[in-house]
Amino acid sequence: MFKAKNLLLWAILILFTFTLLGCSTDTSGSIKEPEENSPENNGEEIVQEEPIDLKEIKANEVGQIMVLEWHVIGEKEGRWARTYENFRKDLETLYERGYRLVSLRDVLNNNISTEAGFTPVILTFDDGTSGHFRYIEKDGEMIIDPTCAVGILKEMNELYPDFGLEATFFVNKYPIPFEQRAYWQDKVKEVIELGMDIGNHTVNHPKLNKLSQEEVAKELALMVEMIEEVVPGYKMDTLALPFGIKPQDINWAVQGEYQGIDYHNIGVLDVGSTPMKSPVAKGYDPTLLPRVQVFGEGAEDNLLKWLDYFDKNPHLRYISDGDPDTIAVPKDQEEKVDTSRIGEKELIIYE
Numbered sequence: 001m002f003k004a005k006n007l008l009l010w011a012i013l014i015l016f017t018f019t020l021l022g023c024s025t026d027t028s029g030s031i032k033e034p035e036e037n038s039p040e041n042n043g044e045e046i047v048q049e050e051p052i053d054l055k056e057i058k059a060n061e062v063g064q065i066m067v068l069e070w071h072v073i074g075e076k077e078g079r080w081a082r083t084y085e086n087f088r089k090d091l092e093t094l095y096e097r098g099y100r101l102v103s104l105r106d107v108l109n110n111n112i113s114t115e116a117g118f119t120p121v122i123l124t125f126d127d128g129t130s131g132h133f134r135y136i137e138k139d140g141e142m143i144i145d146p147t148c149a150v151g152i153l154k155e156m157n158e159l160y161p162d163f164g165l166e167a168t169f170f171v172n173k174y175p176i177p178f179e180q181r182a183y184w185q186d187k188v189k190e191v192i193e194l195g196m197d198i199g200n201h202t203v204n205h206p207k208l209n210k211l212s213q214e215e216v217a218k219e220l221a222l223m224v225e226m227i228e229e230v231v232p233g234y235k236m237d238t239l240a241l242p243f244g245i246k247p248q249d250i251n252w253a254v255q256g257e258y259q260g261i262d263y264h265n266i267g268v269l270d271v272g273s274t275p276m277k278s279p280v281a282k283g284y285d286p287t288l289l290p291r292v293q294v295f296g297e298g299a300e301d302n303l304l305k306w307l308d309y310f311d312k313n314p315h316l317r318y319i320s321d322g323d324p325d326t327i328a329v330p331k332d333q334e335e336k337v338d339t340s341r342i343g344e345k346e347l348i349i350y351e
């Protein structure tokens with residue numbers, strides 16, 4: 001009896017020792033604590049990636065994406081205007097509800113690298129008003145006004161780096177982009193340096209259905225030339241239709257040439273009024289992409305209406321699998337996929 005109890009104690013002691021040894025030597029292949037700045041790891045953290053559970057994160061890359069649209073951002077709220085305060089709130093709401101900024105061009109190129117389990121959202125601003133981007137003088141230097149849209153976007157990105165810093169500003173030649181005549185070139189450069197985009201909104205903001213093909217081409221090509229002169233090599237390749245009005249033939253808006261200046265828009269954006277289809281969904285049409293306008297307060301807040309709509313219809317919401325090279329779709333949404341749009345990517349259907 002005494003012996004047996006002694007043996008049991010020994011066995012427990014030995015097991016305990018092995019467990020401790022196991023933890024410190026770690027030959028089991030589990031995650032190791034990286035040694036600080038050892039020559040092997042160059043000071044970088046070694047991260048062993050856990051496989052993503054597509055079902056758990058509810059990945060759905062054939063779901064819909066919102067292209068949000070603001071016009072005036074300023075002191076007053078209105079049908080075509082948002083206050084600075086409400087704009088900041090819009091961004092905070094998006095962040096809290098699992099949305100992350102993605103560039104319009106990345107979506108159009110079906111190159112969405114949003115973190116797994118989150119929903120990409122596109123920000124667009126029409127008409128290049130000063131509330132979008134304003135410089136102010138501070139200690140003899142011109143700095144970004146922290147209250148304008150670019151200032152707020154930068155601040156949000158500093159507070160929440162995983163939110164991202166992506167937006168497209170659709171500008172005209174008349175009036176001059178972002179209104180401060182002496183600084184418009186600096187601002188165009190700065191938008192692009194920050195990793196955001198400048199989009200085409202035509203030279204004169206005309207109703208394109210009233211124009212001939214040559215007049216449409218002139219409106220678009222001269223904008224491409226204007227921006228390229230400021231940022232050589234930058235290709236302006238997205239268009240927001242003024243008033244949401246199409247030319248007589250939509251192809252005139254997609255590509256053309258005027259006096260040797262070519263333009264090719266990989267996306268043409270409407271003014272209204274729904275989320276867009278995934279770039280791999282049947283019926284996706286980059287030559288007329290709908291947008292969701294952000295306006296209204298309280299029960300009339302149009303952004304909140306759409307966010308609630310996706311909460312009530314979660315199967316319609318785009319949720320990223322975190323890997324731009326794979327397209328993950330739940331089995332019950334499979335029929336929405338346009339397989340001709342998958343290209344080089346791997347389609348993963350899961351149950």
Ligand SMILES: [Zn+2]
Pocket residue numbers: 126127201205241242243
């Ligand atoms: Zn406009």
